[in-house]
Amino acid sequence: MNDIGMNQWLAAACLLLTVAVYACARWLYARHRAIWFAPLLFAPVVLVGIVLATGIPYPVYMADARWLMWMLGPTTVAFAIPIHDQRAVIRRNPVTIAAGVVAGVVLGVGSSWLLARAFHLPPELAHSLLPRSVSTPFAVTATDAFGGSRELTSLFVVVTGVFGMMTGELVLRVLPMRSRMARGAMLGAASHGAGTAKARELGEEEGVVASLTMTLAGITLVLVAPLLAGWLG
Amino acid sequence: MSRAIRFVPTLFQVCLLAAFWLGADALARAVGSPVPGGVLALAALLALLLLGWLDANRLRRGAEWLMAEMLLFFIPPVVAVVQFQALFRSEGLKLLAVIGLGTLCVMAGTALVVDRVFRWEHRRRIRGIARRRRESLA
Known part of the structure; x- marks a missing residue:
């Protein structure tokens, strides 16, 4: 042959x-x-x-x-269903949900950018790190705007998820917060799907808030990535 | 066999979602949209659902299957690490440090912000409900 x-x-x-x-x-x-x-x-x-x-x-x-990998495209569209199902939560606490999404995106991109600079990482790695805290279908789309590599970004998203899965519970025990919404938003914003799975184990409300925060943060990042790319260079 | 038959509607819904995405992606490319096709399609589908022009149950099984098996779809790009071995040998530890510290930072920051904002919004909602009740009594 x-x-x-x-x-x-x-x-x-x-x-x-x-x-x-x-x-x-x-x-x-x-x-x-x-x-x-x-x-x-x-x-x-x-x-x-x-x-x-x-x-x-x-x-x-x-x-x-x-x-x-092509299937990640249709998967992006599928996220419309959980947003629609959970619209009551958005209607009840719109400001809280928005705060979680904005904090998650700003801190996710900001921390990666600052730390990558502090550790003198080469630009290819630094750009691919920026969208690492959102769900993969959104991260690989956002990384195009940042000039990162889809492969490296997928890897960093996975490492972020595994790390969040391992440390999530510990952080929950250390941080003084009482609301279920904060616990859910924290897990969804910091470690996307893996965090959302963990949040579902904590309770239904945590799971819903984590899933909403994860999805809306992904969409927000894709929308603002071209603007951010201009600033962060 | 029965499991395979039960999967047919799911598969059909997955194909519908894929067609939706393909259409939006082609449109986004054709008009040079700054918003990628995936997010356009998501927004369009959400609008159809919210307007009640489309029943969420018609796509639910397909959507849930795609989201549940999402990990399978991004394993291939992760395997690409084999191409970057030299890079990881020199920068691997730094990368882990950036991801670890960064993730802790996102967790702590988001949790604290949301906890504060939630308490504020919750109080405001309760006060709003109490005021409306007083007004309706008056």
Whole structure:
């Protein structure tokens, strides 16, 4: 078999392997609620291990697997449903929700920008870090405006999620706050989907506020990214 | 088999959402919109739902499936770390520090801001309700 034909088979196998490892991670995590089985951590680590061990070039891996990434587009649109479902919460506490969204976006982008400068990170990394605290479909769109790389941004979003999952509870215990809304907003704004999952474990209101804050922060960041990119350079 | 059959409506709704996104993306590109197609499509769909022109239940299963399996969609770009090995060897620890410190910063800041604003908005709402009650009694 020639190289091109071989690579086509390999690319299709990589797509199947990605789905299989993901399904396996979900199954494992459902049985043992241990953090290292969390699909967010387990699936990328196992796949990176396999790709490194077999020496499959990334372009071959991505040739078919990019169709999975393509699905992030329709997923952006799907977020209209939870916003619509939770409109009563927005109507009841519009200022609180808006405050959480604005604080989350400003602090998320601001802290990444300041820290990246303080640590003298190269521009490619610094730009890709800016949208790391919002959900991936929004982060990869915003990173285009910042001049970052979609791949690096996705990785940083995942690391942010894993970090938020590990430290969320500790921070909740340390911080003196009483309202359920603050707990939910904190988790949704700082660590998107992973934080929202944690918030759902705390209670229904925390979960709803986390999900709203995460989604609205993502939309807001995509809308203001072109303006911010001009300022932050 | 029955699970596969039950998935058909979900798949159909996913296709509808994808078509919606494709249309908005093509439109955004054609007119050079500063707002990306995904967010345009989201806003348009939300408007249709709020106006009551579209029933959320017609798309709910598809939307929930997409959001539940979202992680699968962004695993491929994460695997791209294999391309950046040299970069991570030199900057890896700094990156972890930026993400860790930054995330703690977002958590603490957002929590404190929301806690304050919520207490203020809550008091204002209670006062508003009490005032309206007094006025209706008077």
